[in-house]
Amino acid sequence: MRFILQLAVFIAVLGLSYGQVPSLGKCPKVNVQQNFDINQYMGRWYEMQRFFAIFQISSDCVSADYQLQDSGLVRVNNTGYSKLKRGYTTAIGTAKIMDPNEPAKLGVKFFDGQPYGDYWVLSTDYKTYSVVWSCSEVFFRTFNTQFAWILTRDPAGISDSKRDELIKMMEDYGIKTKHFSRTNQSNCP
Ligand SMILES: *[C@@H]1O[C@H](CO)[C@@H](O)[C@H](O)[C@H]1NC(C)=O
Numbered sequence: 559m560r561f562i563l564q565l566a567v568f569i570a571v572l573g574l575s576y577g578q579v580p581s582l583g584k585c586p587k588v589n590v591q592q593n594f595d596i597n598q599y600m601g602r603w604y605e606m607q608r609f610f611a612i613f614q615i616s617s618d619c620v621s622a623d624y625q626l627q628d629s630g631l632v633r634v635n636n637t638g639y640s641k642l643k644r645g646y647t648t649a650i651g652t653a654k655i656m657d658p659n660e661p662a663k664l665g666v667k668f669f670d671g672q673p674y675g676d677y678w679v680l681s682t683d684y685k686t687y688s689v690v691w692s693c694s695e696v697f698f699r700t701f702n703t704q705f706a707w708i709l710t711r712d713p714a715g716i717s718d719s720k721r722d723e724l725i726k727m728m729e730d731y732g733i734k735t736k737h738f739s740r741t742n743q744s745n746c747p
């Protein structure tokens with residue numbers, strides 16, 4: 559019992575330091591976007607909602623630029639306004655389709671030598687919204703850590719009814735959307 563508790567605390571700290579939300583058990587089963595078209599997905603997205611994450615606690619005005627390279631890899635530019643630093647910070651990374659049979663299951667990484675982390679597009683219409691999800695199982699699949707985002711083409715987001723629909727879809731998969739918080743996209747410097 560004590561061991562489980564210590565393990566739970568450890569996972570919680572580990573999870574939060576990577577900005578992920580820890581849960582007991584395996585990753586929930588989800589469906590991803592059918593016939594995912596990476597070309598239509600490229601360009602600028604704004605972060606509307608994200609799971610609570612320490613490393614982003616002070617970032618407003620977060621956006622991502624995706625650019626398909628000739629190599630087939632995607633260049634990722636994540637930018638956010640840090641209130642602490644009072645300026646924009648940028649992380650450049652690489653994304654790719656891990657298995658051409660399931661093109662909506664991308665991987666992304668920000669450092670050479672780092673393994674690709676999951677970036678699964680659960681649903682997108684390419685023109686207004688995207689639901690992105692990441693889950694990894696740790697400690698012999700006794701725990702999982704999850705991260706989710708709703709990205710939008712318009713910095714003002716999407717309608718409440720559309721957002722509710724997407725949240726319901728995620729809840730039906732067993733994703734705990736109570737961890738979502740809204741990203742401030744107003745009065746960006
Ligand atoms: C990343 O995107 C931001 C916002 O569009 C831009 O200002 C910055 O120059 C880009 N950085 C790189 C290295 O591409």
Ligand SMILES: *[C@@H]1O[C@H](CO)[C@@H](O)[C@H](O)[C@H]1NC(C)=O
Nearest residue numbers: 618639641742744745746747
């Ligand atoms: C949103 O973030 C920007 C940049 O930090 C800030 O200037 C603005 O006041 C914030 N808006 C709200 C409603 O918090």
